[in-house]
Amino acid sequence: MSPQLTTRLTMTATIVDTRTRTRNTVKEPPQYRVIFLNDDITTLEFVVETLVEMFDYSHEDADEKARQINHDGSGIIVVLPYEMAEQKGIEVTMLARAQSYPLQIRVEPEGVV
Numbered sequence: 001m002s003p004q005l006t007t008r009l010t011m012t013a014t015i016v017d018t019r020t021r022t023r024n025t026v027k028e029p030p031q032y033r034v035i036f037l038n039d040d041i042t043t044l045e046f047v048v049e050t051l052v053e054m055f056d057y058s059h060e061d062a063d064e065k066a067r068q069i070n071h072d073g074s075g076i077i078v079v080l081p082y083e084m085a086e087q088k089g090i091e092v093t094m095l096a097r098a099q100s101y102p103l104q105i106r107v108e109p110e111g112v113v
Contacts, residue, residue, distance in 0.1 A: 030109060032085035034077045036092075037104040038069050046101055050092055051077065079110055 036047065044066050051062035055078055069075035080088065089105040096103035 029081040031079045032082045032107050033079050033110055034085050034088050034092075035074050035106040035108065036069050036077055037074045037106060038072075039102050039104065042096065042101040042103040044070065046096070046099065047103070050095065054088065054092055054095075074106075082107075 044063075047066040047069065048059070048062040051057040051065055052059055057065065065075055065077070078085070078088070085107045089107045092103070093105050
């Protein structure tokens with residue numbers, strides 16, 4: 001009896017599994033400061049009323065912020081995305097002009113010193 005020769009063929013199958021991973025990264029919008037500038041004509045009461053009505057300050061916080069603006073010459077009121085900050089600035093300016101106040105509002109990027 002002659003030994004049987006067995007030949008095995010081994011096939012290697014390469015399976016390529018390609019997966020696409022999509023990353024949905026949403027960047028936070030840049031933030032802008034709404035700043036009130038002090039003047040000698042706009043009343044403290046108007047500033048307090050504006051902070052309460054337009055920016056949801058409590059009456060006590062609004063009074064404190066208005067006095068700080070009067071003392072320092074300006075004050076950051078709120079930090080918002082650009083479109084919202086710009087809209088608030090426009091609304092406050094229009095309200096001030098309707099009552100003949102020269103209140104100036106500045107909107108600037110948060111990182112600016």
